[in-house]
């Protein structure tokens with residue numbers, strides 16, 4: 001399910017009625033689900049992960065890897081679908097990632113950790129995405 005651009009909510013109140021309270025907290029208030037609790041942490045199913053808010057395709061299961069960090073991790077995003085924003089909250093300098101289409105919070109991206117050849121870890125909340133199995 002992918003929303004048409006004309007169907008995208010324009011206010012936070014419109015988002016609030018579309019999402020569960022937990023989804024709203026993560027997607028629209030940049031919350032973080034507890035480590036190792038998300039439904040996709042260990043998922044190996046092949047498919048495409050969509051933005052849970054607007055349905056845009058964000059990550060292929062081909063880029064998912066075991067980071068053991070407690071959240072689904074992808075070493076690449078589908079080009080142009082994820083935007084990066086500097087995040088200086090919690091006294092740290094991190095890079096927040098959001099859906100390029102509906103501006104919903106996905107998680108953070110880390111580089112230089114050496115997990116994969118691409119050397120990138122998109123650390124994503126399960127609540128921010130939905131898997132469409134292939």
Ligand SMILES: [Zn+2]
Pocket residue numbers: 051052053054055056099100101102103104
């Ligand atoms: Zn979206």
